[in-house]
Every structure is written in C-alpha cells, then in structure tokens.
Amino acid sequence: MKLIIDALGADEGAVMVAEATKLAMERHDFDAVLVGPKNQMEPILSSYLSRIEWIDTNEYITNDEHPVLAIRRKKQSSTVLGLQRLNEPDCDGFLTAGSTGALLAGGYFITKRIAGIERACLAAVIPNAAGGTVLVDTGANMDTTPEILFQFGTMGAVYMSEVLGRSNPRVGLLNVGAEPGKGDKRTQQAYELLKDSDLNFVGNIEARGLLDGSCDVLVADGFSGNVALKTLEGTAKTLFSEIRKGIYSSTKTKIGGALLKGVFKGIASTYDYKAYGGAPLLGTRKPLYKAHGNSGAQTFALAIPELLHYASSRVEEKIASRVEGDRKNGTDEN
Amino acid sequence: MKLIIDALGADEGAVMVAEATKLAMERHDFDAVLVGPKNQMEPILSSYLSRIEWIDTNEYITNDEHPVLAIRRKKQSSTVLGLQRLNEPDCDGFLTAGSTGALLAGGYFITKRIAGIERACLAAVIPNAAGGTVLVDTGANMDTTPEILFQFGTMGAVYMSEVLGRSNPRVGLLNVGAEPGKGDKRTQQAYELLKDSDLNFVGNIEARGLLDGSCDVLVADGFSGNVALKTLEGTAKTLFSEIRKGIYSSTKTKIGGALLKGVFKGIASTYDYKAYGGAPLLGTRKPLYKAHGNSGAQTFALAIPELLHYASSRVEEKIASRVEGDRKNGTDEN
Numbered sequence: 044m045k046l047i048i049d050a051l052g053a054d055e056g057a058v059m060v061a062e063a064t065k066l067a068m069e070r071h072d073f074d075a076v077l078v079g080p081k082n083q084m085e086p087i088l089s090s091y092l093s094r095i096e097w098i099d100t101n102e103y104i105t106n107d108e109h110p111v112l113a114i115r116r117k118k119q120s121s122t123v124l125g126l127q128r129l130n131e132p133d134c135d136g137f138l139t140a141g142s143t144g145a146l147l148a149g150g151y152f153i154t155k156r157i158a159g160i161e162r163a164c165l166a167a168v169i170p171n172a173a174g175g176t177v178l179v180d181t182g183a184n185m186d187t188t189p190e191i192l193f194q195f196g197t198m199g200a201v202y203m204s205e206v207l208g209r210s211n212p213r214v215g216l217l218n219v220g221a222e223p224g225k226g227d228k229r230t231q232q233a234y235e236l237l238k239d240s241d242l243n244f245v246g247n248i249e250a251r252g253l254l255d256g257s258c259d260v261l262v263a264d265g266f267s268g269n270v271a272l273k274t275l276e277g278t279a280k281t282l283f284s285e286i287r288k289g290i291y292s293s294t295k296t297k298i299g300g301a302l303l304k305g306v307f308k309g310i311a312s313t314y315d316y317k318a319y320g321g322a323p324l325l326g327t328r329k330p331l332y333k334a335h336g337n338s339g340a341q342t343f344a345l346a347i348p349e350l351l352h353y354a355s356s357r358v359e360e361k362i363a364s365r366v367e368g369d370r371k372n373g374t375d376e377n
Numbered sequence: 378m379k380l381i382i383d384a385l386g387a388d389e390g391a392v393m394v395a396e397a398t399k400l401a402m403e404r405h406d407f408d409a410v411l412v413g414p415k416n417q418m419e420p421i422l423s424s425y426l427s428r429i430e431w432i433d434t435n436e437y438i439t440n441d442e443h444p445v446l447a448i449r450r451k452k453q454s455s456t457v458l459g460l461q462r463l464n465e466p467d468c469d470g471f472l473t474a475g476s477t478g479a480l481l482a483g484g485y486f487i488t489k490r491i492a493g494i495e496r497a498c499l500a501a502v503i504p505n506a507a508g509g510t511v512l513v514d515t516g517a518n519m520d521t522t523p524e525i526l527f528q529f530g531t532m533g534a535v536y537m538s539e540v541l542g543r544s545n546p547r548v549g550l551l552n553v554g555a556e557p558g559k560g561d562k563r564t565q566q567a568y569e570l571l572k573d574s575d576l577n578f579v580g581n582i583e584a585r586g587l588l589d590g591s592c593d594v595l596v597a598d599g600f601s602g603n604v605a606l607k608t609l610e611g612t613a614k615t616l617f618s619e620i621r622k623g624i625y626s627s628t629k630t631k632i633g634g635a636l637l638k639g640v641f642k643g644i645a646s647t648y649d650y651k652a653y654g655g656a657p658l659l660g661t662r663k664p665l666y667k668a669h670g671n672s673g674a675q676t677f678a679l680a681i682p683e684l685l686h687y688a689s690s691r692v693e694e695k696i697a698s699r700v701e702g703d704r705k706n707g708t709d710e711n
Contacts, residue, residue: 254615273583274608282644303637307620313619
C-alpha cells in the first residue's frame, strides 16, 4: 500500500508528522508519499528513505481560508499536490491533519465523489462502553437535505460493517425525542427515507445515544452532529478538570484521588476520543482520512494503520453498489 | 399575585403538584388557581384553602398528542382551562409540568404572542461556574429563520437583564466554530442580524460555551439547542454513573469515594440543572412557565417563586418595547 501523507496544516507541524510516520513505519508495512518540507523531515526518517517519495512544498491551506477558493488557487499547497498524486493508480489513500474544509473541497474537485453521492461526510467513532458509535456527519456539511442524511446513513452503515466489523449495524437518527414525528422538517423526512430503506433503522435517538451505544451509526446533519460532538467533549473536559481541581484542594482529597486513580483512568480510556487517530471522509472515489488538527505524533501515528485498514476494505466500491441499488429501487418504485 | 398552576401532565401527577404548592405557600405570599382533580389535592392543601381557587378537571394533554389539535379539541384539558383563566386580569402567570408542545400551542392560540414576535422560545438557565447561561431556544421551535433567531437573542437578553439581574448581557450564537462565516446559512444570516443590532453580541460560541460561561445568553434554533442541552445532561449523567460504579467496585475505591464526597457534591451542585425549577416561554403576552416533566415536589416548588419573580419583572412589556424599537429601526434603514 502507498499512502499520501500531508505533512502540513497540523498544529504541531511537519516534524510531528515525520515522527508519526517513523513510528508507523516501524510497525506497519507501507510506502508513503510525504508532502511538505523535505529538509525538515528527511533527517527524522533517514532509516526509511527507500519507502518514501517526496513532494517538497511549504505551502498549505489554513483553517481561515475559503476552502473552495483555496483549492482552486493554491496549486502548490500540500493538499492540492497530495490529492493530485492520489489520483494516480499506485496510491491508496490520503491522510491530513490540516483544514477539514480544504479536504472536503479537494475531495469534491480533485478526488471526486462516488457516482450518485451528493455529499461526502466525516464519520468519527464516538467511543463509549458499547464499543463506539459512528457519528455521520461530524461537521463536514452545514446545509443538507433529507436525501443527503439518508445517504449518510447508508455510507455510515457500510463503514461500520466493512471497516469496523459490526455487521447489520443499527442506524439511528439524531433527534430531540424518540417518538416518530419529532424534530424539524428535514429530520422528519429523513426518518421516512431511513424507515423505508433496507438499513437496520432503529428510529430517532436522542444525543445521549452517543454515550450509551443505543445505535451503531448515528445520522445527523453536520451542524447538530458537530454541536453534539463538541458538547460531549466540552462537558467531559469540564467535569474532569473540576474533579482534578477538587482533588488538588487538600491532603484528604489528594489521598481520595490517589485511591480512585484507576477508576478515572478506566473512564478516561473508555471515552477517550483520541483512541482513534482520525476519521474518514466517506463518499469520495478514493480514501481520504482526517487526523485531529491538534494531534501529537502518537495520535497521528494511530491514524496511519486506521487508514491502511480502511483503504484495504475497499469501502468506496461497496458504497457505490449500495447507492446504485438505492437508485434502482427508487426508479422501480416510481 | 395570583398564579394558575396546572396540576396535570407531570410524571408524578396532581398529588405531587399539591405538595409542591403547599411547600411554596408556606414560604411565599401568593394566591393560586389549581387546575386538576380537586378531590386529590384539597386534603393536602387544607391549611391554605382561603388562598386557593379550584378548576376541577381530570383531562389533560399528553406528550404524544398533536399539540395544536389537542388545544383546539380538548376544551376541558387543564392547559386550555388554565390558560383561559390566565387571560382574566386578576391572574399573573401560568405554571405547568405537562406537555411543552401543548404549552407552546396554548400560548399561541389562547395567551397570544407579543405584537411583532414571530415565535415564543424556551429560555432555560444552564448552570455553570460563571453563574449560568440562558439557552434560547431549548427546544420549543424546530424550524426557524435568521429573524426568529435574532428575536430569541433579544428576548433572552431582556430576560437575563430584567429577571436574572445581569445587565448588558453578552449574547452569543451557538455555532460549530468561533470564526465569522461558520455554520449553516441560517446561522450565518443570524450572525449578521445580531452583529448589526444594539445587543452586546460576542459572536459565535461553540457548545462548550454553555459550560465555561463565555456568554450570558446563547442563541440557538430549538433543534440544535435541544441537542446541546441533552448531550450535556447525558454526558454528565454517564460520567457520574461510571464514577459511582467505579467507587463501589472495591474497598479501596469506596474509601477514595468517601474522601472525595465533598468534591463530587460541589460539582454536582454547580452543574445541577434541577437547581432551577423551570424555564419561561418567552414571547407570550402573559408569563408562561414550564417546570421539568419529571419534577418531584421539591423541584416543582422551586418553580413557583421563580415564576413569581419573573411575573413581577413585567418582561413582556420590555420585550414589546424592544421589538417595537427593532421594527422602527428596520423601517428607518429601508
């Protein structure tokens, strides 16, 4: 396998990406095309040069830029150069910790979507005691339609069964209440499309479903999906930081904290969103993978085997045939 | 002051409401119109009969019914009878733990909206270390426009300054990122309206703003506002339940838990959403107040002085004059 690794755009920069690549090369069998400042990275990767191809550039797309304009104008940016290289048949996937918007725009204009897919979506695994729930969309798309939400459900289900190995996954719809008929018009209509499909649809799920694992795939528009994700992360962070502050407030509480260290560690590891190095952008013709923007080398290094596994699962072909099937069913019914 | 208290529709029923009313009558000076089964409640309130008027009924609107149809058809329901009584000049406010949808529909068709207000919104205080943030809307409206979101901001700001006593409140807009231009089209346009207003607008706020108190009033459409609220409550509940499970797992951790009891108690009290008995539905001509559906008597009893204070603040008049001012400014600019 050959992966394109975008070394620019991560908060910690190209050196971190080189260190992560080194960690992954020690453990996994793959070749890499590294896109970024060669002079910064080559010394770190000196033992693996035979497995590396370089695309030397210093330009990249920032989070503040208009993604579509930037993809069109910044021809020397790491995202544009990397995605162009991905289009060649010897390359299997693309990984970046840079701008999500640029990845999405590049996915549309350079990699292209799977035939019949209206929008690509980010599919992050939300860790929970039930082994995790995939949230689609986590924030790639802001304005969507019921049909687009339905496609997110299809793509999320294919990803869950083919890549994460949970067959016939339960697909839920993020909503403000469990009863049918709840929610805004978009969600009400998406409910009908999901109910009438051959997905294993379990109905409306309130946001706490992300934590109790009451579904394997949770469908949401990117706006409310992102709100749910960030509320979850923010709440957990605030509560743990308050507990930490409390523990450090006296000798008595310090002892209490020491006795409960294992408990806190267990909970943190069950719900640690950095247990996953990244998330795929589902719906493009070749595998695109987004690592956390604030990744350190250890976390970024996790994303590499995730992408290797994802790319080897040939999810795009399965999504394409599902979408083709849905389209035919739709035609038959009309 | 005379409050109408809907005794039906709460999970725990009319006896709980009677007990809550008794608790509140012991401590606060007000008269009540109790709407519900008189025979169940009269014995509990025997010491306060001179302060109570009865509207005897057993009918109420459930959460499963279509609210607008139910308000039109169930003429003997506690919500319809209570709201009709509220329209008489001697009554000052209405409290219910029943269906939010029925309260909203009754507010529109019986109490009526303030002139110029397009939609009423639920304004819940989210407790946090900064003294709380008002979230408008918490879930009354599913399909909204930028103009409606702007009005939520105006009403939330009036409520925060006039009722909760924080002057010139910082108004934020719930969004997926802090930068201007983020979000869906509705949110982007609401941003412009809020920015150009005379509100103390502090820009886009990510969901964690509910916890760190980076704004006093957070504007959201009812769908994503409700998702944020439920994710917050669900995450806190899950984490505390995991901690409790961990504490009970061994003698060592039980001792740890005992030593940290004060810490957990402090955090739970800072973030306890039941510290407030309920939330107003802002935008109607007379004060409507929603208590938690799963209230016990203690929590429901908290909502009564909250409503007394809210009703005495004459928020409706201040909202009406703000909306009138906004309308005039709008006309001047055109």
